[in-house]
Amino acid sequence: MSAEDHPMEGAELPNGTIQKASLQPEDEDTASDDVSYGDASDSDPQDLALEQLKRRGLLPTGCCYDDRMKLHMNADFSSDSHHPEDPRRIHEIFKAFKVAGLVYTGPETELPRIIKECPTRYMWRIPARPATREEICLAHSSGHLTWVEQLAGLSTAELRELTKRYDQGRESLYVGSMSYPAALLSAGGAIDTCRNVVAGQVKNAFAVIRPPGHHAEYDAPMGFCFFNNVPVAVRVCQQDYADICRKVLILDWDVHHGNGIQNIFYEDPNVLYISIHVYQNGMFYPGKPPNPETPDGGIENCGAGIGLGKNINIGWHDQGMGDGEYMAAFQKIVMPIAKEFNPDLVVISAGFDAADGDELGGCFVTPPCYAHMTHMLMSLADGKVAVCLEGGYNLSAISNSAVAVARTLMGEPPPKMTIPKLNKEAARTLAKVQAHQAPYWECMRPGVVDVPSIRSLHASRLHDVIRNAQRQVLQEKHNMIPLYIQREHIYKSFENQVLVTPLLYSSRRILVILHDPPQLLAQTDAIDSSLEPHNAWVVDGVTQYIDWAISENFGVMDINVSAYIAKDEDMDSFNPAHREKAFQEQIQQLVCYLWDNFLQLYDTDEIFLMGIGDAYLGVKVLLINRDCKAKISGIVNYVTGNLRPVKSDIDPDLSLWYKETSRVYVASDHACWSDKDLTKKVQKRRFGTVIRSREIGLNKMMQEHAKEAQKWILGRVSSFSRGDTTEDEDEAAKSGV
Structure with a gap:
């Protein structure tokens, strides 16, 4: 160990190496009360000096590092590239601390003067010492400790064979002759780092330690980890x-889920574990545990048990997450819950494999983001924050990220950063x-609906209430009735969603409207986020087209296509819209059923299609899956989302026909208008006759282009079809059938 890697020593105040005696817990009978501002006559002068340092914010940041932890190396050495868990990881971080001027590297003779003049100028060194058997067994079984201990007595050949067996699959572990002493030092370094923070010897601290720990289970090593340093x-x-240290928050921002920490504290009410990690539906490491009863x-x-609500998993759907997602997680979930929990100590399981540049993690968290997250956590537990290194395998990325965290711990304000837009799936x-944690945390409840509770009160979903109201209005106004869907697997989904005018089968011309549900607009109460009906509006731009069509002697088929088809077993308070594939399958079943059993059987060649919003996908799937060109006279679409190409391998003329037969109004702010190449692309035949609207939003577009679209439709109606209504239609209108 070089001279500059030694701990600081020789300060007049307690600014040097932390003495073991100062960390021993006091007996209850001999422990003195906190030093008050008014009475300090009986206090030890050194205690007074320490209290003054605390009050003035002059306590330093601690740093634990020991070169001996680099001795844990892979016994199965070869000419291949280094294992990701490289001994150089901690060396590069500590080297970066030196380069950044965070740790003292000058002559030891100058150290007392520097510390006296500015106690917080450098990080104070906390010596790493081996953890004891008793300490390890607070979080691990004795059998597990014995297994790690016996590694030191194995031959090189045995170690290499063991590594080949373990360094694959979920175990993912390599071993060496010095793995055991290095693992003891890593755990011991974490222990004394946290103890110094709790005891108030330092305001916060950073333990640059390895091997990491958060994957190690109570009775097994795993994922580069032997002992789970943070739980110990x-x-x-x-x-x-x-x-003074009853409640502890462990924040794990390693890109991999800390399965070991979770399982050790899963039933502990005094430890709140929050993990932000890539989940990928259980496919990302560490994946699903072999025992299905074990939580992932x-x-x-x-x-x-009594620890219910004290485990919070923020599992991203995929890699590629960055500053926007992590800052949102902190602002929406981590900090509100952490403040409500009100911990006595915060420990960060600081893996830096979510950092920008780490290929194993595949995420893009920047050093400024790590600094901001650290700064937010420093507002908890009177600033008692201990950072313990976990993963992170790009030497440059972990060094830069660790320096950003250390600077923040030492009191530098986090650097200015621009937060990117939040990934939509991450927002979901x-x-x-939030919904899963709402039963356990008051701060998570606003905006979350207790679905099981309200279902027991015979509640109805609003989209069903609105559709029933539409049905009643259209029935009273135009005698429209629900069309019974006889196929059981889609009947429940579209009950009351298809309304038709009477005697539709005998109509000379028919307008089929596929549309999204009406738009809902509401203003919640600023105090409790409650929503009163008088502060909510329903905007339905479709009704004007139904009124017009019936006035022009069209038969009308009105198809309401919900973005989510609710099922009786759905108990989530929030359900996102169906994914594209599921939505397309659902709407394809419906439109093909309606065509096969109704529309193609009617004695009319004057069918007009109107697609509004996402539901206009139904126009595309009908044209591609059914030979219906001969009966369709025109198509009008209103689009704010994806433009749907209509192209068929079976019918090469379909795209040209669609271009000549359609008008596709596209919102003014659509992405296709932002790029010349995209604008040129959407003019191709397969997208229809695309027209840029001056308006933004479906309802405004429908209102703006109503007369224009209606005139265009009437212009395509044949002269024969423009005649009077039939006797059957007149009789039906008079009788109200």
Whole structure:
């Protein structure tokens, strides 16, 4: 170990190496009360000096590092590239601390003067020492400790064979002759880092340690980890400082789920574990555990027993997450819950494999984002924050990220950053996390509906209420009735969703409207986020087209296509719109059923289609899946989302016919108008006759272009079809059938 890697020593105040004696918990009978501002006559001068440092914010940031932890190396060495868990990881981080001027590297003779003049100028060194058997067994079984211990006595050949067996699959572990002592140092470093923070010897601290720990289970090593450093340290602090360290928050921002930490504290009400990780529906490492009864990193796993609600998994749907997603997770989930929990100590399981540049993690979190997350956590627990290194395998990325965290711990304000837009799927993930945690945290309840409770009160979903109201209005106004869908697998989904005018089968011309549900607009109460009916509006732009069509002697088939088909078993408070594939399958079943059983059987060649919003996908699937050109006279679409190409391998003329037979009004702010190449692309035949609207939003577009579209439709009606109504139609209108 070089001279500059030694701990600081020789300060007049307690600014040097932390002495073991100063960390021993006091007996209850001999422990003195906190030093008050008014009475300090009986206090030790050194205690007074320490209190003054605390009040003035002059306590330093601690740093634990030991070169001996680099001795844990892969026994199965070869000419191949280094294992991701490279001994150089901690060396590069500590080297970056030196380059950034965060740790002292000058002559030891100058150290006392520097510390006296500016106690917080450098990080104070916390020596790493091996954890004891008793400490390890606070979080691990004795059998597991014995297994790791016996590695030191194995031959090189045995170690290499063991590595080949373990360094694959979920175990993903390599071993060496020095793995055991390095793992003890790593755990011991985490322990004394946390103890120094709890005891108030430093304001916060960073443990640059390896091997990492958060995958290690109670009775097994796993994922580069032997002993789970953070749980061991937390249990020691709770045991030694029971009066001042009862509740602990562990925030794990490693890109992989900390399965070991979760399972060790899964039923502990005094440890709140929050993990932000890539989940990929359980496919991302560490994946699903062999025992299906063991919880994984899914957001639905919230703890058990008296620890229910103290486990929070923010599992991203995929890699590629960055500053926007992590800052949103902190602002929406982490910090509100952490403040409500009100911990005595915050421990960060600081893996930097979500950092921009780490190929294994595949995410894009920047050093400024790590700084901001650290800064937010420093507002908790009177600033008592201990950072313990976990993963992170790009040497440059982990060094830059660790320096950003260390600077923030030392008191530098986080650098200015521009937060990118939040990924839509990530936003849905955060909403689901909020819903799962709402039963356990007051701060998560606003905006979350207790679906099982309200279902027991015979509640109805609003989209069903609105559609029933539409049905009643259209029935009273135009005698429209629901069309019975006889196929059982789609009947429940579209009950009352298809309304038709009487005697539709005998109409000379028919307008088929496929549309999204009416738009809902509402203003919630600023105090409690409640919503009163008088502060909500329903905007239905479709009715004007139905009124017009009936006035022009059209038969009308009105098809309401919901973005989500609710099922009786749905208990989530928030359900996103169906994914594209599921939505297309659902609407294809419906439109093909309606065509096969009704429209193609009617004695008319004057059918007009109108597609509005996402439901206009139904126009595309009908044209592609059924030979219907001969009976369709015109198509009008209003589009704010994806433009749907109509192209068939069976009918090469379909795209040209669609171009000549359609008018596709596209919102003014649509992405296709933002790029010349895209604008040129959408003019191709397969997209129809695309027209740029001056308006934004479906209802405004429908109102703006109503007369124009209606005139265009009438212009395509044959002269024969423009005649009077039939006797049957007149009789039906008079009788109200």
